[in-house]
Amino acid sequence: MENRQWLLRRRPVRMLRDGDLELAPGDQHERALQAGEIRVRNLLFLYAPTMRNWMSARDASLHMIIPLGAPIQAMSASRIVESRHPAFPVGSRIVSTSKWSEFDIIDAASAPRLIDEGVTAIEALGAFGLNAMTGYFGLMRVGRPSPGETLVVSGAAGSTGSVAAQIGRIAGCRVIGIAGGAEKCSWLRNECRIEEVIDYRSDDVSSALKSLCPTGIDIFFDNVGGTMLQAAVDNMAKFGRIILCGQIAGYNSEDDDLPAFRNIMRVIYGSIRIQGFLFGDYRDEVPEAIADLIAWRQSGEIVTREDIRTGFETLPLHFNALFEGTNRGTLLGLVDEDAYSSS
Template sequence: MLEKHPDDAVTRACFRRQDGPDKHGAGTDGQVLVQWELLLCAPTIRNWISGKTDSYHPVTALGDPVLAPGLGRVIETRNPQFPEGTRLFGPATWQDQQWLDPTVGYRIIPDGISSVDAMGPLGINAITAWCGLVKIGEPKPGDVLLVSGAAGSVGSVVAQIGRIKGCKVIGIAGGAEKLAWLREECGVEHLIDYKHENLAERLDTLCPDGIDIYFDNVGGDMLAQAAARMRPLGRIVLCGQISAYDGGGPIVAPPIDMMRLIYGCIRIEGFVGRHHPEAIPMALADLADWTAKGLIAHREDVRPGFDNLPETLSLLFSGSNQGTLIARICDEAGAPV
């Protein structure tokens, strides 16, 4: 349960465990009881637990279970279209079991796809990457694509889709290990280590003629540096602002020359994947095809334990995770881990 809104860093003190009664037999007609197997630890959860009510994102109230995307299995049903054993992916909470309406915001995971793959290369982060780049970024062969947070679960897929689409891809990430993975496994040739290199100097070297698409997962100075180098008719895709999530206050945009954007007809668009439901089938088809052909590398960082959820989530903001961060709270047979 959410005990308090974080002032800055997310810590265990923000949460408390509460044991409740057995949920079997408690549902209503049309509902199913889901045993959650995997919970996605996504940076946006930091926004959901912030206590801010004046924005468009979901809000977890004090005393409520924390919202999170999840994958689980139907263990009791009051809906004949969703028999026991059906695996569902969609809105979850930090609970081991939950009654829900499976017709609202959930998709069935077909047999033959592992639960981890359904959360990783075919999961919401990969779909978000596809929607943001393909629908909003509109990449064309020869475009210069700059991606911040390029080693993350969204950014790494964006970078690889850009490569598939024929873009010159420049990835920004922190540390030698992440850059090596991007280069050797993801095929991203042009890289910037923001922890050890001067961002402005490297951008001037790698994109002397400007940037066509900037996919922003970070915000802050990276956004300002990219905006100053956008080509006419460029597209800035706003997906995240992870550099400021632990700040506690409102996220303030860096200084940007807005007249340059106006006269350059440069588009800035924020988005979330759930606002593009019509694109999900095409996104999944592309992602499944590219993954099967070995065109998209992926890695999942699966951490066990329901009671470890606070510490697992906090790994995102220290950059300690390696790939899509997933909490496993039970095995495929339903036994706690």
């Protein structure tokens, strides 16, 4: 069984560049499994912006740092080819965190999740995947929307943001999405049925928010940080909530962090709650989230789109799309056509 993997050779400076990663023979794939381990063939990888943080050497006591020379890690969908755990039979499929390798060994203790019959690997990482559930938990559990409230979402045409925005519409909010470029804005308006859209590449976000939210923003779902966060802070309503989901504008930065926002007194006078969160905080509620996402997708309340790039050898080439904004929906790296199978 041949195996290949992508290793971190050099810490990226800003965008990922040729030579930062190296394609190498895979290790471990021929060793015998220990009890509780499963061997998988990877079918599909989710490109997650936070993988860029894992490649940096910045202080990160709360998240993983990939050592130089070690394999890139990613959320993956895989087919089990050998198993020493009764709950994960050969032939079934899982979502887990895996190496960027063709084959890998997964410890069942790391809580891989079986993919249900009838669901493709693409759906398991896309429409019902980690990003969709992040939009769900962030808005519903952290933001706690009420009908009639004004919700603003940054990165609104992305994998996570588009689900948060549409769930906001379902919850009865007046939703304003911020995204880059005419195509994304029209997709949000026409397909996702988001009431108001701000194109941050051509509009001034702060003044657009001021005129669109005369009574202030009740909930801000932030995927971007930096100037977007500042514009929202400047326009929050009393008792508003700021949901910190991501800070993608800072992941390629050489500084430790994006500058924090100005005007903290506004947060105090506004009795505003700012809360970061991780998808994993709500792991126990995954079945409920997936059931809701499936129902909303079937009824047409939520639309999603996937941007599938093909080829194991070319995996690194597509990573920067997340930062250039050229992805159209959930960015996925397909390495095996089996990812289209629903059983």
